Amino acid sequence: MERILKKYNPMTETAFYILLSLTTPKHGYGIIKSIEQLTNGRLKLGSGTIYGTLTKMQQDGLIQVYGDQDRKTIYDVTELGMVILQQEIRRIKEVHQHVLQYEEALDEKD
Amino acid sequence: MKKTRLLWSYKIEETEQWLEQQATRGFHLIDVNLTTRQFIFEKREPAVVQYQITYKQQNIEQLEYAGWERRVVAREWVFHVAQAPSIYPSRDGIFKRYRFQMYAWMTVTLVLLPMLSLPLSTFVLFSTLDSFVPFVIATILALVIEMTLIFSMFHFFKKQEKRLLGVQYKKAKHKKIKKLRIGWFYEPYRTKQWLQKMLNEGYELEAASNLFFYFKERSHEAVSYEILYENKIDPAYYQIHQEAGWELLHTSKTSILNTSLWAMPYKKGEEVPAITYDIEERKQVMKKNFKMTTTIFSILVLFLTLSVGMGVFSGEPFIAFDFNGITRMLNVILIVFWLVIYIRSVQGYRQELREIQDGDVSTF
Numbered sequence: 001m002e003r004i005l006k007k008y009n010p011m012t013e014t015a016f017y018i019l020l021s022l023t024t025p026k027h028g029y030g031i032i033k034s035i036e037q038l039t040n041g042r043l044k045l046g047s048g049t050i051y052g053t054l055t056k057m058q059q060d061g062l063i064q065v066y067g068d069q070d071r072k073t074i075y076d077v078t079e080l081g082m083v084i085l086q087q088e089i090r091r092i093k094e095v096h097q098h099v100l101q102y103e104e105a106l107d108e109k110d
Numbered sequence: 111m112k113k114t115r116l117l118w119s120y121k122i123e124e125t126e127q128w129l130e131q132q133a134t135r136g137f138h139l140i141d142v143n144l145t146t147r148q149f150i151f152e153k154r155e156p157a158v159v160q161y162q163i164t165y166k167q168q169n170i171e172q173l174e175y176a177g178w179e180r181r182v183v184a185r186e187w188v189f190h191v192a193q194a195p196s197i198y199p200s201r202d203g204i205f206k207r208y209r210f211q212m213y214a215w216m217t218v219t220l221v222l223l224p225m226l227s228l229p230l231s232t233f234v235l236f237s238t239l240d241s242f243v244p245f246v247i248a249t250i251l252a253l254v255i256e257m258t259l260i261f262s263m264f265h266f267f268k269k270q271e272k273r274l275l276g277v278q279y280k281k282a283k284h285k286k287i288k289k290l291r292i293g294w295f296y297e298p299y300r301t302k303q304w305l306q307k308m309l310n311e312g313y314e315l316e317a318a319s320n321l322f323f324y325f326k327e328r329s330h331e332a333v334s335y336e337i338l339y340e341n342k343i344d345p346a347y348y349q350i351h352q353e354a355g356w357e358l359l360h361t362s363k364t365s366i367l368n369t370s371l372w373a374m375p376y377k378k379g380e381e382v383p384a385i386t387y388d389i390e391e392r393k394q395v396m397k398k399n400f401k402m403t404t405t406i407f408s409i410l411v412l413f414l415t416l417s418v419g420m421g422v423f424s425g426e427p428f429i430a431f432d433f434n435g436i437t438r439m440l441n442v443i444l445i446v447f448w449l450v451i452y453i454r455s456v457q458g459y460r461q462e463l464r465e466i467q468d469g470d471v472s473t474f
Contacts, residue, residue, distance in 0.1 A: 046383075
């Protein structure tokens with residue numbers, strides 16, 4: 001558990017968005033679409049990227065899988081996955097806070 | 111009621127259906143004895159239910175919410191029952207079990223086959239003339255039985271693997287032209303460039319085998335092709351690529367050392383579809399393929415060189431028109447052929463790396 005927490009601190013942007021999108025269960029392609037929508041097309045992920053990341057996350061226990069009515073794989077975040085997602089959210093919040101602080105300082109300089 | 115069902119774990123889907131049939135007759139599963147292969151039923155009201163068998167599969171709460179009951183748990187096996195489920199347990203565990211057994215079986219037979227045939231063959235060589243014939247027959251018979259067993263087992267596992275991988279494979283229907291291209295997989299860069307050239311000439315790839323490419327008349331403005339190699343894949347592999355719009359034109363259909371060729375049409379001016387848009391990942395994809403090519407090349411050339419070298423060292427003339435001489439010449443031709451492919455592969459690899467570094471990924 002400690003090792004996994006460390007491994008995903010910080011997360012890559014891709015991994016973060018994939019895990020974030022899986023807070024509601026989705027198919028592989030659903031992940032690609034939802035991230036594209038969320039970032040207004042800025043982050044476009046290839047199916048190879050999705051497959052690679054999902055495989056790793058499944059091995060590390062961050063996500064779990066089951067089949068839908070047609071037996072197509074659905075991905076869903078696990079409790080451990082949620083813990084990691086929250087850890088990353090805390091980190092990004094901190095970064096955001098620092099950005100705001102320095103932005104003010106930079107504005108004053110101008 | 112008790113019912114014995116031998117080899118049930120090799121017929122998972124059939125066993126599930128069989129359990130469902132039993133339930134409609136009022137026989138509901140209450141226990142499984144793995145050692146005796148006995149299924150134990152209890153007589154109750156007939157019911158229409160669904161059974162799912164999983165192996166080494168993590169327990170997921172969602173299944174419980176969806177109405178799945180873990181009816182029988184026996185070692186790593188779980189027999190799930192539900193009435194009208196909205197989701198299903200993953201088959202990943204079953205898939206991995208088949209895969210493990212298949213490759214274990216292959217390893218065992220590779221060791222066993224020579225071990226089994228060797229004693230018999232030596233016996234034949236050293237036996238006297240009157241005992242010779244029965245031994246020859248015995249050897250041949252033993253070999254036939256072995257081979258049949260090996261191939262039927264292998265065929266069975268292969269079929270299961272293919273089904274669980276869910277490969278939806280297209281056969282060429284409107285093939286206009288057919289082109290031979292030996293070793294295309296080992297030089298992905300050149301092959302992709304050639305495919306673009308063919309497209310410019312009005313031919314779109316429809317399907318490919320290990321040796322042949324089948325083209326149809328071009329029906330899209332532009333097509334992106336990807337040639338992929340993976341050491342190991344699971345059933346989600348084909349599904350994810352296909353959902354994303356990639357069309358499978360060739361695959362080895364194996365879960366290890368998997369090769370595949372994909373195509374996706376797009377409109378000019380749009381971003382070129384790619385399996386990954388990340389430069390580091392793109393390099394990884396290329397490296398994987400190149401490593402595999404290098405491994406295969408080294409093994410083949412090593413064996414070919416050894417076989418040529420052995421003949422030369424044993425004092426035979428290099429050029430001879432007997433069996434050994436002709437084999438030697440063929441081997442030399444093969445070495446040259448492989449060298450050419452490998453050199454082209456190295457060139458292609460370096461060229462593609464350069465293009466990626468320069469940010470010119472759009473040529474594909």
